[in-house]
Amino acid sequence: MGESRLDVQRGNQKIDWAMAHMSLLRLLREEFRNSMPFRGHRIAMSIHLEAKTACLALLLHGGGADLQVTGSNPLSTQDDVATALAARGVTVHARHGATEREYTDDLKHVLEAQPDLILDDGGDLTHLLHTEMPLEIVGGCEETTTGVHRLRILAQQGKLRFPMFAVNDAKMKYLFDNRYGTGQSVWDGILRSTNLLVAGKAVLVAGYGWCGRGVAMRAAGLGARVIVCEIDPVRAVEAAMDGFTVGPMEEMIARADFLVTTTGCRDVVTRSAILNAKDGILMANAGHFDVEIDKQALSNLALEKENVRDGITRFTFSGGRTIYLLGEGRLVNLVLGDGHPVEIMDISFALQALTLKHIVESAPLAAIVHSVPAEIDHRVAEMKLATMGIGIDALTAAQEAYLGL
Amino acid sequence: MGESRLDVQRGNQKIDWAMAHMSLLRLLREEFRNSMPFRGHRIAMSIHLEAKTACLALLLHGGGADLQVTGSNPLSTQDDVATALAARGVTVHARHGATEREYTDDLKHVLEAQPDLILDDGGDLTHLLHTEMPLEIVGGCEETTTGVHRLRILAQQGKLRFPMFAVNDAKMKYLFDNRYGTGQSVWDGILRSTNLLVAGKAVLVAGYGWCGRGVAMRAAGLGARVIVCEIDPVRAVEAAMDGFTVGPMEEMIARADFLVTTTGCRDVVTRSAILNAKDGILMANAGHFDVEIDKQALSNLALEKENVRDGITRFTFSGGRTIYLLGEGRLVNLVLGDGHPVEIMDISFALQALTLKHIVESAPLAAIVHSVPAEIDHRVAEMKLATMGIGIDALTAAQEAYLGL
């Protein structure tokens, strides 16, 4: 109980720090306190349960919602934050280091409460709602590239049961979270866990989507030579024009001191790539699932496997060659760091909150994958500019006439 | 006649230099020589007539087309190249420094030859074909943002008479031409015409689209502090996150040593902005038309107007304050430089040539604004990678299965 009180205190301190730097959520908190847009609604949330997502939960809670929260990854749940959140009246089902079984049970618990809105991160809630627990859902939001990809497959197969909004595809999400957010937080995670120098190193980034660009951009900003592996030829030319070395994985991995996967796909670093890897390479993953680096192959090929530092496993191969794997190949910025910077999540969560409000106001909506309305994107951008103290010009009548709009 | 022979020689030298660095067009030249895809077709081209576009003309000509060429801007036509092109069997109607009247007559001349395909740059040919000269056209390509914008308005009004392909909107066009091409060539034009230092200067970039990003990125690369003015709030936040100062024109222009407009819109630098501009500011335009900087206001407000250097006009205001206008506010990279780098146009022109071939092979097509097929984008990207000596991985079956494609 003393433990728990300490937890609440520590959790609150983390939440307060985040809230102090989430200026958009603070603006919306004022607005929702008056309008109570979620009154009468029950929201199930699956999130990386830490201080920033707790702020989103508190915003929705303060806007009238009955809230049911679970984690979206057992390793990213912070128990002190969960405890503090529960102490503020939110129902929480999540525990750090939960087993696979416990994790799934928690997902089910939040659905057993019969929510009518969902807020998903990766698609686990949605999956349950399409298999074991087919509830009636008014609508929901999906945060990640991976989750949206899973939604589109469901929709293409004609199986999507309720309207879902691809928050990930909003400009204010993927242009910022995936690029500036992942870009910074991946390096934060690597720096703090390794204490190694980036300047002068060869950094291989697998994938040149928005996440990959962010990771590459910041690697260059830290003084690395950047190598990009990308299967899309247009993006590969772009990476080359951006001044990076481009080539196939099996060749490039032999030159790399660090490797970061950002593709959202499996088997990016395969057995044969592992065999070619440079001695002493550090491998990390920034994609949603821990399937980008073939961990099974690493274990099978290695003579020895040892935990040499918090979150770092060393695999030793014949001849003494070594590979270091960070965070067991899970999201390095979450497992070895605190996830995305606060201000980035502030933007993404403002999108989430306004999209949920839009769902409530526009229901019923078709059971398809919806785009976040452009007005919400613009409103969030304008709020962000305002909190940064930046004014911009408006389109004039003369310009509008010229453009023939 | 001696003059003309010298012109042919100089023109050929320029064309040969370009062709030596257009590796994609050289590959297509081999292919088209055998397949002769344009045999029996007459193509009207309106282009900035210089060495690189001449290479495109020669490619189409070598692929069997009867070619009718005119300029797309009287100041960008290079007479020696025009003469050399004519000497190689292409019909050319264009002259440097043509009057407005002569320019329009030349556009009409190429249409009087009854082409069935067009290749437009800015939309002047298309305009004539929708007003005075309503010919039957199988299809055509449009190269610029501005031209595509005009096409979309025609299409929205239900007036588009024949299929047009928005080459500008192909990824291999706007991601490269508008960003790396404009980015480099604008600064090439400014450096060579001014001999001024960029490092330590404040550079205001108006517009943060692909062109504006390119100009901003290279300004930073030359050591400038970059200021961005942008009316779209999402792009404005992006510019801020990219480390640039963002704000409204009238305030920002008071701090800028250089100003470059890249918006494609009119009235970007208005009378009141001019009144606020920093003493000694250099203004240049990189948009298609010379309407972004209000030249009329500059002339009206100035006490004195003097040509102080090739392509540079100094406007002197009361109190001795000065503004320098580059290239009369026309496209600074074309008027004061040689336009986009050769390799960039090589990519854009490979798209043009393959799109024209696609039109011929797919006719008849609907009278709408078409996108360049993704296969053409990919093929051009793959050709470019091959000529750069870059190999990339292919999607594996396991990955494809995982992605559920």
Place this chain on the structure above:
Amino acid sequence: MGESRLDVQRGNQKIDWAMAHMSLLRLLREEFRNSMPFRGHRIAMSIHLEAKTACLALLLHGGGADLQVTGSNPLSTQDDVATALAARGVTVHARHGATEREYTDDLKHVLEAQPDLILDDGGDLTHLLHTEMPLEIVGGCEETTTGVHRLRILAQQGKLRFPMFAVNDAKMKYLFDNRYGTGQSVWDGILRSTNLLVAGKAVLVAGYGWCGRGVAMRAAGLGARVIVCEIDPVRAVEAAMDGFTVGPMEEMIARADFLVTTTGCRDVVTRSAILNAKDGILMANAGHFDVEIDKQALSNLALEKENVRDGITRFTFSGGRTIYLLGEGRLVNLVLGDGHPVEIMDISFALQALTLKHIVESAPLAAIVHSVPAEIDHRVAEMKLATMGIGIDALTAAQEAYLGL
């Protein structure tokens, strides 16, 4: 005792990780094991006692030295490393969080062992040797800008009692440690302790020496707008030409979201600067002593002072304006991080070890401030290139003749 055994294990793990990435020290370890250059010598070391410095201690110990180690800052001493070091046969007098008195006593203890060589970091050992404990010293090394500055003052006053080498002034030290080391580790410390975004923020760097350059370069690399305050006019022009905003502290601090001091001087952020600071600013110090930000003034001016997160103090002023101070204004990269990257210290410590060896071999030397011999600088650079797998050309006879060398 269980605690202690666990400490040894954790300390060893940290030391092993560092040693695995200190390729120069590993090369020297082989060499010293054979030559035993320090046999018969007793070395007193004052260092930030953590894994990397422990590797230097072990190198000297393995080279025959009797080693006496103490910390150079009570907050940077890591107890597990100290315990592990002691377990390997090194005499250690240091404890994390020691009081001022205990800290001084520890300094005295290592001197009471009658060393003939010293290795100083900041000048505290040297100070004692010139005041209370005037031992006979063969020579020593000083690592920091601050310590070298103190040595030069002693020398100018004719008071320096024994030969000291300004290791800080070796090229392989200040060009690397102060720039790439401080640049990365300061941001590592700030990122991990705040979880805040750097992109789009205004970062004020006070001082544009080698440390300041590193901090500014990495801030820009993380997407910040950089502002530099510098009192030397030549450096101020350089900062401006590097694309940074330059100006006086009291004006610039009103625009800054982050502030990092790197001057090595006191009273950089004064009372009046504090009064002008932007609401919510985060202040950190990267200089050797905690005198750059006027902490007294912060406390006096604030209405409230609260610890809001590990290592972060919030000062609240009238009207609700806040300032966050990181790590109590002490070296942010050491107090809130793990100090410089391993590879950077590997270079600096190779210089230290070879300089100590040089002192032993060349004694007696004059009691002045010596430069590290250029041959040592070159040898360390060549070792570093070799371990990076980089070959370079040698000066040819023809070139040498041309240069008239």
Place this chain on the structure above:
Amino acid sequence: MGESRLDVQRGNQKIDWAMAHMSLLRLLREEFRNSMPFRGHRIAMSIHLEAKTACLALLLHGGGADLQVTGSNPLSTQDDVATALAARGVTVHARHGATEREYTDDLKHVLEAQPDLILDDGGDLTHLLHTEMPLEIVGGCEETTTGVHRLRILAQQGKLRFPMFAVNDAKMKYLFDNRYGTGQSVWDGILRSTNLLVAGKAVLVAGYGWCGRGVAMRAAGLGARVIVCEIDPVRAVEAAMDGFTVGPMEEMIARADFLVTTTGCRDVVTRSAILNAKDGILMANAGHFDVEIDKQALSNLALEKENVRDGITRFTFSGGRTIYLLGEGRLVNLVLGDGHPVEIMDISFALQALTLKHIVESAPLAAIVHSVPAEIDHRVAEMKLATMGIGIDALTAAQEAYLGL
């Protein structure tokens, strides 16, 4: 005569443009008009005779000097500027495209006028004064790295006959001219003469001194992958830490699309490097003399040599492999461009003018190589800051006391 009048007009226009952007020289012009520091002195100048150096000449002339001007390279002399300068009362002996013999005669002519002060650029005047024409000289300035190197050899041999100031070694010279000046102007020269893309290309920079850093920095800023060849190991490590690829010339040249030499040494690109060079490589030199690329070897090895564009020679080797040499291997920024940016030369020439004034005021001085006094460096920096509108803080008494100054 009409020709000549036109020349004067064109020359004046160039000079006026430069003077309008040389704010330091304009400040000194006011000062010298009153104090007339050079009254009674005759100054011999050997300079790259174009608009900016003409402004320096006019400043000294306006400060009372009798001025004798010649070129420092026959290809950099601009006849219209020379004519305009003569029309303003300066004695000029220089002609564009002068033969070796004529060039030497011109150098002698300015010395025959019996100057007592010299302003040298590369050391040709100084050489004559130590061989054929041993005049009495009160003192002089040398502008370039190469010239200072030659001076130091003379001094080491005990042969230097009069005091010379190494203006090149002043901070406001080498930190700015060699880095930001060379960096920008080399790329200006290459871009305008080739119209080729830099983004995505591999650029080899030979030498990582201040010039090489500038060229490398700007190449990266234009989107290139940068490769550095450097014989000094410390600088080689620096280049690697700056994120560049580092290696030996013969290996690296096989990967390079562009090559720029900046070493000030001969035989940097040797016969065997030429044999290894990548097909289609463009080679340029930014060092003072045209000896860095072995032009003799190029000619000997090539099957064909053709001028393919203004200032570009193509060498064709067996198998069709080609190498393009820019500007005959002479200073590419001067031969194919307009030399350093105006504002950079403004700084360098302010140093020159104030140093000449210092010589006059301090004569007689020892016949050694003098450093520019730190006060002059500081004064020039302060003048520059003032003209940029930048204020900086002063060292306070408390800080001074702390530093023990």
